Amino acid sequence: MEETGNTIAAASTDAATSIKTSTVKPNPWKTLLLNGLWHNNPATVQLLGLCPLLAVSNSAINGLGLGIATAVTVLLSNVFVSATKSYLLPEIRIPVYVIIISGIVTLVGLLMNAYAHDIYLRLGIFIPLIITNCAILARAESFASRNPVIDSAIDGLATGAGFAAVLIVLGAVRELIGHGTVMADLHLLLGTDPIPPLINLGENFKGLLVAILPPGAFVLFGLLLALKNLCSSDQR
Amino acid sequence: MHSNKRFIESNKHGVVLACFAVVVATALAFTQHLTKDRIHTNQVVRIQNSLAEVLPDDRYDLPLDKQKIELPDSTSNKNRTIYVISKNTVPVAVIISAVAENGYSGSIEMLVGILADDTVSGVRITKHAETPGLGDAIEAQKSDWIKSFDGKSLAAPTESRWTVKKQNGDFDQFTGATITPRAVIHEVKNTLIFYQSVRQQFYQ
Amino acid sequence: MIFYKKQNRIRGGLQFETRDFGNIETPPLPDAVNIDCGNEAEITVSPGQQVLTGQPLTKPDNNVITSHASVSGVITSIDKQVVSIKSDRQDTRFQFAKPVLNSSSDYQAYFCKMGLIGMGGAGFPVHQKIKSITPDTLLINAAECDPAIYCDEALIQERAAEIVKGIHIALHATGAKNCIIGIEDNKTKAIEQLQKHLPVNIELVQIPSIYPSGAEQSLFYLCTGKSGTLKDNKAICFNVATCYAMHQAVDFCRPLTTRILSIVQNNSVRNIEARIGTSLLTLQPMFDQPLPEKVICGGKMMGVTVNKNHCINKTTNSILTTEKPAQQILPCIRCGACEEICPENLMPQQLYWHTSPINTDQLQDLTLHNCIECACCDAVCPSHIPLAALFNAAKSQLEDEKNAYQKAELAKSRYEKRLNRLNSQATRQRKQLDSKTAQLSDGKNSDAEKKALIAKALNRKKSKTPATDKSRNNRSL
C-alpha cells in the first residue's frame, strides 16, 4: 500500500513539473480520484476500517452519516498534514498525525452533535472511533506527507468518498434486504421534516432480518468484495 | 558536546509537538464554545421528546426534565427516577423509570407515564436486548403493542388479569415470544404498585 | 522350534483376503527372452553368440546385479542393455564350479556372481545387504508385501524344506545368531509346512494378516515388539523366496534365472515359475482371458501399470489383470478414513491439503517423510483421490528443494569464505601500507629526501612516457 502511495506521489509530481510528459500521462487528478474511488478503494481493496464499516452500515442513512464524517476527516487531515509537512520531523510525524486526526474527529463529532444530533446518537461510539480508522493515518503517512496541498486534498476527497460510497452501498443493500427501504430517515441528517425513503417495498415486505444484523454485514460485504473483484477482473 | 546537540534536537521536537497541540486545542475549544448551547438544547429536546411520548401533549408545561427526583423502591431496593409533570404549577402526572430484569435476554428499560387519576398515560421502552424480530415488538416503532397499556390502571383490569392472554390476562402475547411481553407487563404493574406507595408525595 | 502368535499389531491397515490356488505351474519354455541387464552392468556377450541356461551375461561386479541367460540359445540382439536370446529349446545348463564358502565375504562374492537379489519387491542385491551389516537377528519375511500376491505362500506350501535349507545358508552367510520367521496367520497350509521342517532354534511368529505388515520394518516390530529401524536393532531381513534362491545357488550352483510369481485374475489365482525375461504375451496360456492391453505389476496396492509386452524381471512378483475401475476424482470431504487406515499414524487428509500447492513447512510438520506409500489411504478414499502418488511426488519435490537449499547454502558459505579471505587479504595489505607510510612519515626522512624521492619518481615516469606515446601513435596509424 505504501508502494502504491509512492508511485502515485511520483506520478503526480512528475506530471505537475513537466507539462510535456503530462500529455502522455493521464490527468493526475483524475488518476487520484479513480484510485480512491475504485482501484485503491480503502474498503474494498485495502480492506481498511472494516470495523465501523460493518458495524454501522445497517442502513443507508447511517452509512451516509459515518461516510460524510470519515470523508471530512480524511480530507481535512490530508490538507493539514500536507500544509505542515515541512515542520513534520520524521521522529514526531506519527504523534503529530494523531494530534491532527483526533482533533479533526473531535471537531467533526462536536459539529454532528450540534447539527445532526439523531445521527450522532445512532452512530454512537463509531464517531470518536474514526480516529482509529487506519485508512486515514495511511493516507496522511503515504500521500499527504509528501505531496502538495491540492493533490492531498483531492486524494483525501477521493479516499473519503470511496470509503463513504462503500458504506452507503452496503448500508443501502442491507436496508433494502432487511427493511425493504432505502434511505429511510434522511431527515435525521438534514434536520428537516420527514422525507420518504428513495425505495419503499411497503409495510408487508418481509425483510431478511439477518441482513441488518452483524452476520449479514459480513456476508453482504463478502459478496460486495466478490462483485468488485469481478468487475475489476473484467476490466483487465 | 554530542549529547548537548541531541538535547536541543529533542527539545525542538517537543516544541513542534506542543505547537501542534496548542493549535488543535484552540480550534477545539473554539468549536466547543460555538456548539455548546446547541448540543445542550439537542439533549434537552431529546429527553423531553422521550418523556413526551408517554404523555399526551397538552397536559404539561415545558421543560419536562426540571422536576426530576429519585426515590427508593422498597421491593427492589433500587432507586427510581421520577419526573413530576405540572401544568400551571399544579402536578398533573408523573413519569417513572422502570427496569424489567427478567427479559428473554437481559433487562428491559422503560418509562411509565401515570396521570393524576392513576391511569397509565403511556409506556415506552428505552433500552432492551430482546431477540430481533421476535421480542423487539415491544418497541413502539415495531408494533402498537406497547400502546395497549394506555388508560390501564391497577383497578382496571384487576390484578389477576395483568398478564398475557395465554394466561387469561388482558394483554396480547407475540407469536413465538411470551417472556418479553410478560416481563414488560409485570414491570408496569410493579411500577404502578410503587406509584401507589409514593403517590401522596406529589399530590398533596 | 518355538511357535506362537504375537499380539503386536500395526495401526490401521487393510485386511487380507484369503484365496485358494493350485500348485506352482511351469509355463512352456519361451521362444525368446529379453533380459534387462541394468544400466551400469558391463555386458560380456555379443550378438550371435551361443549361450547356455544360467550363463552370465554381465561381468560380476559388487556394485551391480549380475544377469544370467534364462534359456539356452543364440543372442539375437543387444539393445539398450537388453539382451534378447532366441531359445534353442534344449535348456542346456551352464555348469558352475562348486563354490568354497567359508566366510561372509566368500558368500558375498558368490551371491554377487549368482545374481541374487531380495525377491520381496525392492530388489536390493543380496551381497550388498550382507556387506552392510553384521546382524544379531535374521528376520525371514514369509509375509506377502501386498494383499493380492500369493507367490511366497505357494512357495512355502510346496518347498518349505528347501526354504529351511536356504535359511541355514543365510544364517551362515550373515553370521546372525538367532532367526525369526514372520508369517501371516491366515496362511494355515504354509504354516503347517514350515512347522514340519523348522529346527528348534528358529522362531515362527504369526502376525495378523493385515496389509502392510509385510514391510520389513512393520514385520520386525510385529515379531519382536521392538520399534526402530532394522539397522538400529542389528537385524537383517530376507524374503523366503530369497532364501530359496540362496539354496538353489549354493546347493545346486544355479544362478537366479527363474522366479515364482502370482497371476491374479478376477476368478482365479495361479502361481507360476517363469524364466526371467519372458514376455507377458508368451504367458498368455496361463491367463483365463485374452491379455488386456495394460496389467498391473507388483501388487494391487503399490503396483505399477505396464503394457502387455512387458518382460518379467527378477522383482516381478505378480501380474494383476483386474484393473482398477477408472473412477472420477472428487473433492476431499475430510471424512478421515485415510487417517484411520494409515499404518504410520499420519494425517493423509491434511497432507493432501498441503500438497497443492506444496507447503514445505506444513508437510514437514505433518511428517510426510514417514509415509511408506502403502496406498492404504487410496483404497479407502471415498473421493478416489490418488493420495500415495501425490505424496510420492511431494516427497521428491521436497527432496529437490532440500538439495537445492543445501547447494545454495554451500555456495553461500563458499562465497562468504571467499569474501572473508579477500577482506583479510585487504586488511593485511592495508596494514602493510600503513606501516610503510608510518615509516615514511615518522620524521626519519627529511624534506630533502622526500623531494629527492619525488623527483626520482617523476624521472621514472618521464622516461616511460615517450615510449607509450609512440606506441599509441602507431596504433592510431
Place this chain on the structure above:
Amino acid sequence: MDTALNIHNPSSVARTMQLVLFALIPGTLVYCYLFGWGVLINIALAVFSAALFEALSQHLRKRSPATALADYSAVVTAVLIALCLPPLIPWWIPVLASGFAMLLAKHCFGGIGNNLFNPAMVGYAMVLISFPTELSVWLQQPTGLSISFIESLHAVFHGGVPAIPQWDALTGATALDQHRTMALEKASLSAINQQTVGFFGASYSEWTNLAYLAGGLWLLHKKTINWHIPVSVLVTLLAALLFHKLFSSQPLSVPVNLFGGATMLCAFFISTDPVSAAASARGRLIYGAVTGLLIYIIRVYGAYPDSVAFAVLLANCAVPTIDRLDIWLNRSTDA
C-alpha cells in the same frame, strides 16, 4: 486403534451420503407420525430447491450440474434443514434456507469439500435469524395425520388451515422453549418437569430424538461415521448439564435437554458432517466437546431456544485452530 478395513468394502461419497439418508428414515417417519404431512412437504420443498440451487451454482461455476447432484450431498443438506424446521411453515422458508445453504455456505466457498461451515446449519441459522416468528410456530400437540395432505399444502402455501379455526391455539413453543421460558421466570423444577417432560425426555420430541439416536447408532455400526464426535458431543453436554445442576440455582431438566430439541440430530447427523469437522480423531473429540459445551451455554444463556445451529457453526469456526492444535500436539508428543 486396530481398524483394519476390508479392501472389498466399496466406499464413495455418494454411498456415504446414501447411508446417511437411510439412517435419517426412522427419525423422519417418527416426526411424520407425530406431526403429519408438513414434515414431508418441508423435505420435498427443501430437497427440490436444494437440487435446483446446486445445479444453478454448478452452472455458474462452469461445471456440469449433473455431476454435483450425483453425490447426494445436497440432498442430505436439504433433508437436515427440513428436519430442523417446524412443520407447516410457509413454503418460502425451506426454499430460502436451501438457497442460503447451497449458494452461500457451499458454493461461495468452493463446493463440496471446501465449505468451512455446515451448509445445512448456515441455511437454518439464516432463516432462524431472519424469520424468528415463523420459526417459533410449532404444533403444540401431535396432530398425527389428522390434518390432511391437502390441508397441509394449503397451510404451507397460504398460511393457516381453513378447517381448523383455532389454529393459533394449536401452535406454540417447543418443550425446550417452554423449559427456557419457565426457567427464566424462576418456576420450580417440578413444575418445569411436569410441563415439559414426556416419558423420558422432552415431550414428543423425545421420540424423534430416540429415532435419530437409533439411526445414528446404525451409522456407527456401518462405520459411516466415527464414534468420536457423537460421543464427545453427548458426553460434554451431559457433563455440562450435570455441572449446572450441581452449581447453579437456575432450574434445569437434564432429560429435556438430552432428549429434546435437535440434540440427537446434531450429535449424529449435523456435527458429524466430515467437511466442516476437525480432521483427526483427537481433533474430532475436541470439536465435539466444543459443540456440546456451546449447545449448553447457548441454550441456558442465549437468546434463541434451540442452540444447535449456532453451536455447530461456532465449532466450525474453531476447526482450523483445532487442526493446528492437533499437529502441534502430535509434534510435541513425538519430540
